[in-house]
Amino acid sequence: MATTLTETFTQPGSAGAVLAVLRDGRARTRSELATLTGLSRATVRQRIDTLLARQLVTPAGDAASTGGRPPSQFAFNPSAGLVLGADIGATHALLAVTDLAGQVLAEEQRTHDIADGPEAVLSWVVDSGRRLADSVSAEANLLGVGMGLPGPIEHSTGRPISPPIMPGWDGYDVIGHLTDGLAPVAVVDNDVNVMALGEHFTAWSDVDHLVYVKVGTGIGSGIISDGELRRGAQGAAGDLGHVAVPHAVDALCRCGNTGCLEAVAGGGAVVARLRDKGIDAHTSTDLVALSKGGSVEVVHVLREAGRDIGEVLATVVSMLNPSVIVLGGALAAAGEHLLAGVREVVYRRSLPLATQHLRIVPSAAGRHAGVIGAAVMVIERVLAPDAVDRPLVLD
Amino acid sequence: MATTLTETFTQPGSAGAVLAVLRDGRARTRSELATLTGLSRATVRQRIDTLLARQLVTPAGDAASTGGRPPSQFAFNPSAGLVLGADIGATHALLAVTDLAGQVLAEEQRTHDIADGPEAVLSWVVDSGRRLADSVSAEANLLGVGMGLPGPIEHSTGRPISPPIMPGWDGYDVIGHLTDGLAPVAVVDNDVNVMALGEHFTAWSDVDHLVYVKVGTGIGSGIISDGELRRGAQGAAGDLGHVAVPHAVDALCRCGNTGCLEAVAGGGAVVARLRDKGIDAHTSTDLVALSKGGSVEVVHVLREAGRDIGEVLATVVSMLNPSVIVLGGALAAAGEHLLAGVREVVYRRSLPLATQHLRIVPSAAGRHAGVIGAAVMVIERVLAPDAVDRPLVLD
Numbered sequence: 001m002a003t004t005l006t007e008t009f010t011q012p013g014s015a016g017a018v019l020a021v022l023r024d025g026r027a028r029t030r031s032e033l034a035t036l037t038g039l040s041r042a043t044v045r046q047r048i049d050t051l052l053a054r055q056l057v058t059p060a061g062d063a064a065s066t067g068g069r070p071p072s073q074f075a076f077n078p079s080a081g082l083v084l085g086a087d088i089g090a091t092h093a094l095l096a097v098t099d100l101a102g103q104v105l106a107e108e109q110r111t112h113d114i115a116d117g118p119e120a121v122l123s124w125v126v127d128s129g130r131r132l133a134d135s136v137s138a139e140a141n142l143l144g145v146g147m148g149l150p151g152p153i154e155h156s157t158g159r160p161i162s163p164p165i166m167p168g169w170d171g172y173d174v175i176g177h178l179t180d181g182l183a184p185v186a187v188v189d190n191d192v193n194v195m196a197l198g199e200h201f202t203a204w205s206d207v208d209h210l211v212y213v214k215v216g217t218g219i220g221s222g223i224i225s226d227g228e229l230r231r232g233a234q235g236a237a238g239d240l241g242h243v244a245v246p247h248a249v250d251a252l253c254r255c256g257n258t259g260c261l262e263a264v265a266g267g268g269a270v271v272a273r274l275r276d277k278g279i280d281a282h283t284s285t286d287l288v289a290l291s292k293g294g295s296v297e298v299v300h301v302l303r304e305a306g307r308d309i310g311e312v313l314a315t316v317v318s319m320l321n322p323s324v325i326v327l328g329g330a331l332a333a334a335g336e337h338l339l340a341g342v343r344e345v346v347y348r349r350s351l352p353l354a355t356q357h358l359r360i361v362p363s364a365a366g367r368h369a370g371v372i373g374a375a376v377m378v379i380e381r382v383l384a385p386d387a388v389d390r391p392l393v394l395d
Numbered sequence: 396m397a398t399t400l401t402e403t404f405t406q407p408g409s410a411g412a413v414l415a416v417l418r419d420g421r422a423r424t425r426s427e428l429a430t431l432t433g434l435s436r437a438t439v440r441q442r443i444d445t446l447l448a449r450q451l452v453t454p455a456g457d458a459a460s461t462g463g464r465p466p467s468q469f470a471f472n473p474s475a476g477l478v479l480g481a482d483i484g485a486t487h488a489l490l491a492v493t494d495l496a497g498q499v500l501a502e503e504q505r506t507h508d509i510a511d512g513p514e515a516v517l518s519w520v521v522d523s524g525r526r527l528a529d530s531v532s533a534e535a536n537l538l539g540v541g542m543g544l545p546g547p548i549e550h551s552t553g554r555p556i557s558p559p560i561m562p563g564w565d566g567y568d569v570i571g572h573l574t575d576g577l578a579p580v581a582v583v584d585n586d587v588n589v590m591a592l593g594e595h596f597t598a599w600s601d602v603d604h605l606v607y608v609k610v611g612t613g614i615g616s617g618i619i620s621d622g623e624l625r626r627g628a629q630g631a632a633g634d635l636g637h638v639a640v641p642h643a644v645d646a647l648c649r650c651g652n653t654g655c656l657e658a659v660a661g662g663g664a665v666v667a668r669l670r671d672k673g674i675d676a677h678t679s680t681d682l683v684a685l686s687k688g689g690s691v692e693v694v695h696v697l698r699e700a701g702r703d704i705g706e707v708l709a710t711v712v713s714m715l716n717p718s719v720i721v722l723g724g725a726l727a728a729a730g731e732h733l734l735a736g737v738r739e740v741v742y743r744r745s746l747p748l749a750t751q752h753l754r755i756v757p758s759a760a761g762r763h764a765g766v767i768g769a770a771v772m773v774i775e776r777v778l779a780p781d782a783v784d785r786p787l788v789l790d
Contacts (some may be wrong), residue, residue, distance in 0.1 A: 321628050
């Protein structure tokens with residue numbers, strides 16, 4: 001069946017639909033692709049030619065013959081372009097250049113101060129990101145940049161909304177700055193949402209319901225439900241840090257309320273509690289060292305923080321019924337004690353149906369969760385069927 | 396541009412795609428439908444003919460002329476079939492026959508006991524549902540049945556999973572029973588999930604993030620996020636009743652834990668607290684009467700229950716960032732006092748970004764939330780583009 005030229009360009013999503021199937025990394029024949037996409041074989045042939053021309057797909061040898069000439073196979077080519085993932089924290093920033101399969105090819109980190117403001121921070125991202133991409137490939141084709149920022153972000157515009165620890169950033173056009181200087185597509189989100197995406201991509205892509213919890217100076221979470229990140233009405237979903245903890249009504253929080261989870265189990269609270277016990281811990285690095293060194297007081301305080309976090313996560317389990325809870329961030333990295341406290345309370349406190357198949361695990365992506373999530377977020381945008389069929393970026 | 400016969404039958408979702416556009420109730424010309432669906436005008440013409448033949452679409456007069464012959468308009472015909480919505484509670488059951496736009500055409504209710512088991516309860520649903528449909532139309536074309544049941548349901552199979560108050564129902568093939576006896580399509584879900592769908596359909600279809608809370612003997616919720624009901628990994632999401640309430644650590648709950656929301660703010664707890672004060676209230680109907688009669692004790696206890704519910708909902712607001720929280724169920728119907736308690740705590744306890752645009756409102760669908768939600772759930776299945784293009788049901 002012949003397709004007319006008009007059809008080729010009006011039929012929605014078809015080169016993108018073929019690419020979407022191939023993005024799982026398996027090589028396939030045209031015939032298999034026709035079956036999987038519902039497109040005709042003639043259309044698949046044409047779409048493959050388009051994708052080959054853009055280098056998004058490469059020939060991948062022949063399939064086993066079933067008698068006649070063995071059919072050619074085609075595979076996604078993740079080297080067709082690069083993206084930059086940027087994990088911008090309050091005091092640390094990590095950049096990574098990845099291929100279109102989210103594989104980290106080069107990275108750079110520095111300490112900084114988010115309060116230096118958007119011009120300074122983003123100029124560094126643009127300069128370093130460009131240099132990092134060039135280091136990977138001389139004719140680096142940087143297709144997009146994804147970024148996580150430590151505050152609430154209006155996802156549709158990428159603008160921070162009254163972020164408490166980011167002076168000068170409120171309403172700033174982050175996407176405009178990044179697309180002006182660095183790459184044609186930019187996507188920005190809250191840092192913990194981005195980490196949730198990175199963790200999901202790294203270790204749990206077959207799981208539809210995951211909650212990623214970051215336990216550092218602050219405490220936050222990213223919610224994946226039915227396979228997608230859920231941001232809520234104002235992009236504020238996942239704000240675990242200022243939930244009230246049962247049994248902890250007295251602790252004063254920087255948000256102005258009392259009894260918030262962050263005020264009893266965040267990095268600052270843990271360090272303060274240890275100082276009260278005469279233990280000299282200032283940073284999460286100190287905590288990790290003391291914990292690994294077997295300090296009973298540190299182990300005790302971390303376990304107690306884990307229990308407090310568990311009280312709130314028990315509610316999250318009842319409400320969202322996730323399959324997996326991942327604990328990331330500096331405090332979670334300080335060994336099994338925090339995790340043990342969380343498990344103890346969640347399994348005691350939630351109903352059996354919701355905990356029967358629940359896994360509570362440490363982060364697999366570790367310190368790369370943010371950059372990988374940021375890269376994956378922009379890859380999804382750049383390789384979305386719509387974007388592939390309107391190749392503003394790719395030609 | 397001509398379309399070949401082969402294309403007509405291989406191009407996915409097109410008659411369904413045309414219908415999906417028309418389901419908003421507005422009449423449109425073929426030309427408008429071509430623009431809205433991305434299909435060619437010739438294809439739209441053919442799809443409209445198919446839908447006219449199935450009576451899913453009717454001619455709707457002529458549009459205003461722009462010079463030549465005025466173009467014909469077409470509209471969705473919600474009278475093309477009927478569905479049954481069934482809201483099956485522990486002690487009450489309500490059935491409603493609706494058209495394909497979810498409009499209630501006839502209803503029937505009775506008191507019953509869910510513990511009579513699935514055979515007895517579902518036989519009544521089949522008999523009464525058939526009779527109710529016949530009362531609406533002699534040649535009643537009952538396309539499907541949607542049902543809410545008071546326990547956790549595995550949504551994909553419609554089977555109850557270890558439901559605590561439904562002896563005899565564990566693992567029962569509810570869908571099999573309903574499709575054998577009543578209609579070709581059946582969809583089953585937890586009763587509060589179904590109420591959330593009904594409330595969303597009735598009053599908030601333009602809102603993407605809604606939490607419906609039922610406060611009756613038990614307390615439960617249904618979560619709509621990004622426009623869709625979220626059921627979680629085992630269909631157990633929204634289980635608000637057994638979340639721990641800060642300040643209420645001593646109350647013993649029927650689930651075996653202490654401090655559960657249901658144990659301090661459910662109908663049983665409220666009635667018990669009033670009896671301790673010497674007030675003779677046995678049912679939620681008593682409570683409503685006493686509250687409307689101005690009983691200070693009842694008002695006080697309801698407001699306190701509202702505050703307890705508010706403590707848990709503050710966490711839900713931080714986690715999910717909904718635009719709307721709807722309070723339904725018998726206790727919520729007892730006037731403004733419960734609602735006032737909820738509002739008091741949520742607005743005090745949640746972060747400004749999440750509450751700035753948050754509305755906390757009483758149910759608009761009231762006692763019909765469940766049947767409307769059940770009907771809408773099965774209408775979505777019956778009129779889904781895939782189902783319309785494979786008209787097993789509709790021919």
